[in-house]
Amino acid sequence: MSFVPGIGIVKGMGLTLRRFFEPKATVKYPEQKADVAAKFRGRLQLLLDEHGALKCETCFQCAQACPIECIDMGGMDTKSRFHVHWGPPETYGERREESAIRRSGRTVPDPAFNSFQPLELDALDEALRRYDYDPRRMLEILEATQAIYGHLPVAAIKKISQLTGAWYAPIYGVATYYGHLRFESPEAKAQVAAMAARRPSEDAYLAHLGASLAGGSGVGGPS
Amino acid sequence: MSLLKTPAGWPSILLPKADGGAGKDAFSGLRHAIHLGPTGTIAEVAASGLRGHGGSGYTTADKWRAAALAGRDAGVSTRYVVVNGYGADPSSLTDRTLLAENPAGVVEGAAIAAWAIGAEEAIIAVRAGETAAIAALEGAIAAAGAAGLLGNDAAGTGHRLEVEVRTVQGAYMLGEETVLIKALEGKRGQPEQRPPHPTEDGLWGKPTVVQNAQTAAAAAWILAHGAAEFRQAGTSEDPGTILVDVRGPAGGGIAEVPFGTTLAAIAKLAGGTGAGHEIKAVLVGGPSGGILPADHLTTPYTFEALRVAGAHVGSGSVIVADERACIVDLARLLTRYCADEACGKTIPCRIGTRRMAEIGERLAGGTSRAGDLELLVDLAEDIVGSALCDHERLATLPLMSGLRYFRPEIDAHLERGECPAGVCHPSALGRPPATATTTPSATQPSSASPA
Ligand SMILES: Cc1cc2nc3c(=O)[nH]c(=O)nc-3n(C[C@H](O)[C@H](O)[C@H](O)COP(=O)(O)O)c2cc1C
């Protein structure tokens, strides 16, 4: 590896010089205003890294922080462990309304929650009663929900949010963290299998470790 | 995993001897603690010099004292004890073995800690799925209750003392204390900034002692047999014993070893490498452990000596590798696991560990770029300096210890695209060495990662 002293400075100055002669993009706000459409509110975009993986952890902290709770998320997380489903678009308006109501401290009215996929909610009601609608027992509630449906359906999460008073985004944030909680319906067998294969598993780790110690399966080798 | 036979005369503190040689009647430690009172109990533990077995080796009595005093002036009366029986490392079954083999000791230790700090509730956190351990613990709790030692008027003291088993699962990071607390609170498992330590601001914001299961069992033994007898085992800095999970080409299992036992003696318990092979390295501390060369086998198994050597006690895992293993391959595998399991809360964690794993994968794949090793060292320094939790700091150890002790092997990968152990299959075999041109070579496909 050779190293030319000062090359970094030269490169840096080169960049500075180039920028110096480029047209200015900065606008003297608020005296001047950029020419944007009246309804423009900026664009939220999730970026991909150089391997084409989503740079998002699905931690839902952005959704949690968003003052009007307009952020919803869907797709695959950074490590391709979770496929998080988007809620149906027609419910977005209702969701904003719901969060506004929740911030006001009132409970969210019931009927809106039935507009997702049809879901038999009696068992969930019963489970929530068992946990005393206590948001502090969210992990147990989510585990019970998964025991009922085989996964965590959006409608169930909304129902949990409504009855425990916990915000939707943090509930999702909890659910995406724990490896044993799933979002894929058990009926979607191919997807379930694909997602399971992507999740880091202890068995896979031990198998790789054993193979590595025994001198097998290195990078690029036959796997 | 089986229990390994240890040399006769080695002390037995954590695991009861097969002949029942642990002696003394059930729960005598808890009875003695109640007799001594909270302050006396902490004094006894302090005299024993007991250090946490969960990896960091923090002095147990200091932790108890801090939690006992925290918020006293502000009138905080609720406190908690959380016994960490999660056993995060898949390659170490030490804690899980302890829970099944000596459940009474763990329950007793939990109750003693609660009594010492003035807590009413102790929670033993166990992996969901460890049904045998859970049943054993429930049995021990019932026995202690039947003996009148738990309940609203524990041992006639007028104090409430409860021990409860809670199950957790779903992530490696759950072993970390602040993450475990989050999980018990039903939250996303990401570590918290310290200070304040859990001893001030723990479960539900109350002073909380998080203690490894082995530490709890050792505390129970100390109260039953006395601090002086405890100090008979181990070294003066690290008294007592610890469970190790030794694995090697010739077999493996769990063993209770006195602190200060050399790595060579530990490796021998598992039969070393077996006939025809030489020990090349030992991985000490689990996925984020250090890879130490054979000439470091004389290192005593103590917190300080391992840290100086570039490894750590960690999960109690000791893995013996012979000449068939490639250090680059091993280190990139471990780093990838650590990166995959990092929680993503902080930048060094989310990005730093992944960049390190990629450098390891490039080394193994023969696609290293100019300056990769410098970048690696740089990254490691930044991660260690700015990390929020110990996981990220420790995640740098496999590659850093590899760099420290196995430089020629790494250079062979880097400069000549060769793997001396014949494990890696660098795609750029025979390619001229990486030069200072900045064009990045082909990126490592992510499918090469273990997950
Ligand atoms: C990534 C990570 C994983 C950990 N896993 C465990 C574990 O499985 N069991 C454990 O007792 N401590 C684990 N620890 C250490 C705990 O954070 C904590 O220090 C310990 O439970 C305190 O108990 P002690 O003082 O008795 O050692 C882990 C720490 C880190 C950073």
Ligand code: SF4
């Ligand atoms: S979910 Fe978390 S990681 Fe993803 S965009 Fe929002 S804040 Fe960032």
Ligand code: FES
């Ligand atoms: S693992 Fe993410 S902050 Fe430590």
